[in-house]
Amino acid sequence: MKVLLSWLQEFAPDIAGDPVELGETLSGLGLAVEEMTITGQGLDGIVLAKVLDLSPHPDADKIQLVQVDAGSGEALQVCCGAFNMSVGDLIPFATIGTVMPNGMEIAQRKMRGEMSNGMCCSASEIGLGQDHDGIMLLTGQTDSQPGAPIIEALGITEDVLWDLEVNANRPDAMSVSGVARDLAAKLGVPFTFPEFSYTSSGLAVTDEATIEIVDPTLCGRFLARTIHDVEIGTSPRWIQQRLIALGMRPINSVVDISNYVMLELGQPNHTYDLGSVPGGHIRVRRASEGENITTLDGVERTLLPGDGVIANRDDLTIGLAGVMGGLDSEISDTTTSVLLELAWWDPPSISRTIKRLNLPSEAGTRYRRGADWGDNMPRALDRFCQLISESGAAVAGGTIDASGTTPDRTPLPVRIAKVNGVLGTDLDAQTMSDHLRSIGFKVEAASGAENLTVTIPTWRWDTETETDIAEEVGRMFGFDNIERTVPRSEIIGHLTDYQKARRSVRAALVGAGCDEIQPMPFLGPGDLANAGMPEDGVTLTNPLVQEESILRTSLLPGHLKAIAYNQSHRSGPVRFFEIGHIFMAPTDNPLLPDEREYLAVSASDSEAPVAVQLLGLLDGTLALPNVQLRPSVPNGMHPTRSADVVIAGKIRGYVGEVDPDVCKAFNIDGRVAWLELDLEAVLNGPHGNRKYSPVSKYPSSDIDLAFEVPDSITAANIAGAMRKGGGKQLASVELFDTYRGSGVADGARSLAFRLRFQATDRTMTDDEIGELRAGCITAAQKQKGVKLR
Amino acid sequence: MSSYEQLATNAVAQIEGAVDLDTLEALRPALLGKKAPVSLAKKDLGSLEPDQRKDAGQAINAARQTIESAFTTRHAELASAARAVALEAERLDLTEFQADPDAGHLHLITQSRDRLEDVFIGMGYTVAEGPEVETAWYNFEALNIPEWHPARGSFDTIFVNLGEPEEVMLRSHTSPVQIRTMETQEPPIYIIAPGRTFRTDTADATHLPAFNQIEGLVIDKGITMGDLAGTIDEFVRTFFGAEVKTRLRPSYFPFTEPSAEFDISLPDGSWLELGGCGMVHPNVLRNCGIDPEIWQGFAFGFGIDRLAVMRYRLDDIRELVNNDVRFLRQF
Incomplete structure (x- = not known):
């Protein structure tokens, strides 16, 4: 809502003062000033002129030659880029030397060989309207003669224009008179409606x-x-x-x-x-x-x-x-x-x-x-x-x-204590009443009574309750006059375990060289298909663009786009991680998607082991129980280099490498290592349960064992078997070499493990260690086709 | 000079002539070993007259000490020189390794959000979260924005094709988390709710359709507008600096009454609008089963992205979602 100072003054003649300060007062009333303009300024040198003749410019199509009478009675030539005038029209004309409202000074100059001695003005050029397409035509709007200053010709006076942001609860302020009422009340000056009479x-x-x-x-x-x-x-x-x-x-x-x-x-x-x-x-x-x-x-x-x-x-x-x-x-x-x-x-x-x-x-x-x-x-x-x-x-x-039926305006009891209690003030009945009456509320206040009886005016449809009244009191009293206090919570501020664990996941991944990304959660048609996934994402009703019309069901497409983007800018290789929501079709609640917080880690120019190592990092960071990799072919993943991540017996995500065809579909060169976890499930499940075992004071012995293992049997399987065979004195099992080639059967590889034996209560004898070694070998070889090398 | 002194002088000359540790060590048997002159002289003491033995013995010991001391000194000299040579050969230009740090980077939004969370945790708040897709109840109705309300239009909501038309949407503010918290927790409540929000704003240098807000909610006995103003002031001074001032201007949000915008002061004396706030509307409390005659509260909210844009003077907010490592690695 725009208001003019002169118009406000027709309702409250005493509204006056520095326009900036008045604007601050309006803002303080909740009528935020978005823009303030002083109008009718900067029009010195602009006069009324009459068009005497129009002719084409001999050397230019987009401008014409205009002869005007700017008061001297003689023809003055100007070049003009507008063509909306006719001979005889009255127009605003900027004479030579005029400084326009935008700061430009009008000088005599040649345009393509023709002299131009001023400028014909559009309404917007002189701040008299929004029209900037053509010259402002004033024929019939003034009795003045050519040469008269435009201010006189149009009766323009200096004025202040405020563009106010009026909130939805202020129907009254959608009018000049309503704004005048509010402003007059705040300034403490009278407000009245003039008599509007007719016969x-x-x-x-x-x-x-x-x-x-x-x-x-x-x-x-x-x-x-x-x-x-x-x-x-x-x-x-x-x-x-x-x-x-x-x-x-x-x-x-x-x-x-x-x-x-x-x-x-x-x-x-x-x-x-x-x-x-x-x-x-x-x-x-x-x-x-x-x-x-x-x-x-x-x-x-x-x-x-x-x-x-x-x-x-x-x-x-x-x-x-x-x-x-x-x-x-x-x-x-x-x-x-x-x-x-x-x-x-x-x-x-x-x-x-x-x-x-x-x-x-x-x-x-x-x-x-x-x-x-x-x-x-x-x-x-x-x-x-x-x-x-x-x-x-x-x-x-x-x-x-x-x-018909109009809103009920039965006088409303308003508790003085409640108003003060909402605002944090200690105003008495008189002060409150004055504030309310200043903006047209009728207030009855019996002396000593705990309540005011307030009649809400008909121009405040949105105002209905005691709290609404409190707001009006606060508005007129001034929010910044309320004493500031800080409530002290009895609650100890803290992050939940979930939130703490999420922060440590971020810290660990940053430490491992991963940059955190936050793609928007929107996908376009084809994105999921390109990522090898079913196109079953929940769709948006009013997407801004088709590329942002589907909610993601996986973080993968977003990462692949980010990797491709960086490759196309010759940045990289990159390691990214993201913690964000994914949205699957509704399950328990038919209205809402099955929304979950996921974690994804991607590494360009990297093979599956990188992702597995990063999973190991998370395992260590969160102390996850029993993380197993179960070979599988998740959607979009490399069929022979991927596995489900099974934590405490439940599939919580997958790890490995992105299918080369998927990389190609996203225009990515090279391989992409990938890890995606249902972080919400992981962090809501068991984790962080670390148990102390005493550090042994006795020497340890290392023994290396190499087995020929068929490809169908995982290294984890062999290591697990040996752990069982070695018992509690087998302190660690570490795979230190993998070999394929001569000396090893086709369809199998050699896996070399280093076993460390150590007891917590004694130095182990060679015999003891030999026995345990044998036990480990036996356990490993129980798997079909495994042979000690 | 006695013959013993001569012996020592000769030995010291040899020791000082040794040019490296190996040469020096090679001299040891000849100068201090069993067959060394000082050792043989000691053995020969018995052949001397008894009255000469004491003086001779002392002289032999003195000679031996002189030799040993020279040996020790020269050894230290040569060892130090050898160490200097060896270490010089290991010289590294450490600036070669300055570039290309291996550590990754937290996203600017995460960094900003963590800082905000930490300030409020210090003030006694906990952090609440909620889904990004919401029903009209949580996004609007429970927040006192009925279906016909003109304010609904101003949220520029992105709707989702679930349920009835306009029944399910990407949340247009974090305020649904207020409702979810009040529905499930008994007051007193002191929470902040950071998270992603969505509007139909076409992405340009200053807008994103997906952005981040943080919201605060306090429900307790006797909470006032003064508490709201004081809390915002305390937060702003902690987060932006003690010299930064705040002010509240009346505004309108359907879910608060009274409502205000809050501004922070800039160094040049002007004010910058940071967010919206107000006293929780009694209807909102009632919608969550909380008696507004017993409990009162305030809420406030503002944009996290805008804070990041302000703090680092970003000229294009889209950098926050472009995932360009040349941007990400700056923070």
């Missing part, structure tokens, strides 16, 4: 119109008047200028007054061509299923039973209540009699229709936030009639005032 003609509105509210829950109040001898033309320039300043485009004398009243008083209103409303009879009701209306934008719309409509005597819809008028009842250039509507609509009803039909409008924005249903309605009607009668129209006498 009515001999006719009576009740003879010409009937308003029938069929659904009182839709329409709380409907005021109507009829106006005759209306002439559709251009509105007075002061109205146009204010509309332009507040960001609206002047249309015609009737629409402009309608908009002016809405901006000034916050009351949207609508005019019907009285001739197109048979008998002036209007019925306000909900639409019936399948009902249609062609709105004034020419679009035929299908309605639902919740929508509010205006129907005529024959029950045909002629308008979409509070949202948009109907095409058939719209005023036209030939309209002379109008029916003026000023209504209050149920905000949720209007809001639903606006949202469903996607028809936001200035009027709709005000209705859905809750317009004023009180005295401001007849006031706005008066203002409209005053402005239109000034242009010669004849307003019929009287007002139709039909009532």
